[in-house]
Amino acid sequence: MTGSPYRLSAPDDGLAALHPRLRTYFGAVPPGHVGRGTGVFSVVGTPRRWLWPLLAVFARDGVMFPVWEHDVPFTVENRPVQVRRGRPGTDPGRQARPAVRAHRTFHFANGDRTMVDAITAEPEGLVDHLGHRGRVSALLAVEVPVTGPDAGALRLVSTRVTVHALGREWSLPVVIAPRVELTERFDDDADEQRVSLTLSAPVIGTLYRYEGAFRYAVVPDDV
Structure with missing residues (x-):
């Protein structure tokens, strides 16, 4: 079984307060299975x-899309994989992780578009590699509130954003780096998982x- 990067990057008790239904979403996917949602x-x-x-520009790589739409049906598919970071033959830290x-397919009014990203457990923590090529990555701080309206939810906040270009990894200065905030929580009354993501930038909002x-x-994976 491929280990869950969320659990590999969190302290031993870091996800203990997570809602039981979210443990399925953020846990490891068994061999021969896939996580699917609508x-x-x-x-x-x-x-x-x-x-x-x-x-x-970002839409070409499956990151974000130039839209503003309401009530958009979507599907999500999570697959366990092994990814490699770094340049072949030159990066001693290049190894499968x-x-x-995740593939999130949005059924927009003018057609379907798919957002792609890969979450890995790196030595410095949880990292989200955005798009088909993963040229933009965000280091994420993990928090599970134990009280309040989001008790049992998983909250991810970016602490560093890097861009892979010219054979190197460039960290964006804090004064210009965008900030990603993601909250996943489970609504027991509606029997649904709720997700909220905001990408913001200094000054611009x-x-x-x-x-x-x-x-x-x-x-079971039927592909």
């Missing part, structure tokens, strides 16, 4: 149309966001 995003994108040309690759609810299960 739901609806209440909002996706940004109403700031002047940002759309920039988002169109347990990862979860919110660049992109999505939020919605879905039902999820680990099932």
Whole structure:
């Protein structure tokens, strides 16, 4: 079984307070299985149309999309994989790491678009590699609130953003680096998992966001 990068990167008791239903989502997927979910995003994108040309660049790699839509049906598929970071033959730290690759397919009014990312457990912590090529990565701090409205939820906040270019990894300065905030919680009353993501930048504010609810299960892989 490929280990869950969430559990590999968290302290032994770091996820102990996680809602039981979220443990399935963030746990390891057994061999021959895949995690699948369906739901609806209440909002996706940004109403700031002047940002759309920039988002169109990221859309080519399956990161973000130049849209602002409501009530968007979507599907999510999580697969355990092994990924390698670094340059072949030159990076002594290049080795296969347990990862979860997610494909979130948004059924927009003008057609389907798929967002792709891969979560890995790196020596410095949990890292999200965005897009098909993973050229943009975010180091994530993991928090599980034990009290309040988000008790039992998983909250991820980016603490560093890097760009892979020209054969190197470049860390963006804090004064210009975008900030990712993601909260996954389980709504017992609705029997649904709720997700909220916000991408913001200093001075500019919110660049992109999505939020919605879905039902999820680990099932035999029929591919």
